[in-house]
Amino acid sequence: MRQRGFTLVELVVVMVVTGVLAAGLVVFFRPALENYAMATRRGTLTDLADGAMRTMMRDVRSAVPNSIRQPNAQCFEVVPTSDxxxxxIAPDIQxxxxxxxxxxxQPTTQFDVISPLLAAPVxxxxxxxxxxxxxNMYSLASASRISSVAAPPASTSPYALGTWRIGIQTKQFPPGYEGGRFVVVPDAQKAVFYTCQNAGVDANGTGTGTLYRFSGYGFDAAAPTACKVPxxxxxVLASRIARCEFTYDPNPGSEQAAGYLQMRLRLSEGGDDVDLLYGAYADNLP
Known part of the structure; x- marks a missing residue:
């Protein structure tokens, strides 16, 4: 009875052919796999950088007018508002x-709010x-703490649009101000400070820097001369920072109605880079 099977020569031929095919597949598929890995890394870096940028832009755009301070291009300080x-600014004669x-x-302890607010002041x-x-902001010359919140008395005047009567610690605000605007700064956060530390790239092409966000430390009347140390x-707002620059111009235009903060971040990983350049205007009109 004849036995069927493979000869050694046939097995060797199959192994050689399989190896050739595998090598060919590697040649064709390796670039695709590398491109997929690169796209994944860049997508992750983009999300990380974009999230950091949006957080900084939110704080800058909601900042107390004229509250940005910057000791150098690696950091800045600002006082965000919540409402x-x-x-x-004048009596309701009726x-x-x-x-x-x-x-x-003169010193005051109360005033009426005449516009809707997102929520009752705290x-x-x-x-x-x-x-x-x-x-003035950091020394609290233009700020006072809220001590009470109540509804204003009813009035028959068609101009009595009061929504809240806010009590504050006795304060005389900068004299002569007639802009009629106010902002609220949450006591739980107060000022915030952004610092980039150790920005650069290591031997593997990965960023070595970190972007930090400080909050809840209060108000420091002395202007900062250096970045805060984490x-x-x-x-931590973002890592893998290869480049980080903040440039603030308090008067970018002839009207001087708003300052302009330019923010640049480069994040790197494994030789892949993502560069983002954002700009945010900060109101200069109190």
Whole structure:
């Protein structure tokens, strides 16, 4: 009876042919796999950089007017707000003296809000009015803490649009301010500080820097002369930073109504880079 099987020569031929086919497949598929891995890395880096940029832009755009400070191109400080509106700057003549306008020529403890707010002001948060320069914000010359929140008395006046009567710690705001605007700074956050540390690239083409966000440390009247040094509990906003630059121009146009902060981030991993350049305007009109 004849036995069927493979000869050694046939097995060797099959192995050689299989090896040739495998080598050919590697040649064709390797670039595709490398491109897939590169696209995945770049997608991750883009999401990380975009998230960091959006967080910084949110804080800059909602900042107290004239509150940005910058010791160098690797960091900046700003005071974000949570709300704001219009306040009464003149008496309601039909309220029988019940209205509470803000008088910037003497200390005050109350004023009426005449515009809708996103939410009721929180006792302990900060009211900022008429801030003209960063020094006034950080020394609290233009700020006072909220001590009470109540509805204003009813009035028959068609102009009595009061929504809240806000009590504050006794304060005389910068005299002569008639803009009629105020902003609210959350006490839980206060000022925030962004710092890029150790930006660069290692031998593998991966960024070595980290972007940190400091918050809740209060208000420092002294202008910063250097970037804050991160601690173990400092929030990390982004890693793998290869390049990081912040450039603030307080008066980019002839009207001087807004400052402009340009933010540049480059994130790198395994030789792949993602560059983002964003710009954000910060209101200069208190």
């Amino acid at each position: 704001g509106g219009r306040l009464r 309220s029988g003296g019940a209205s509470k306008p803000l008088d910037t020529y 006792i302990g948060d900060w009211i900022v009015i008429g801030n003209q320069v960063p020094e 601690q173990a509990d400092t929030a």
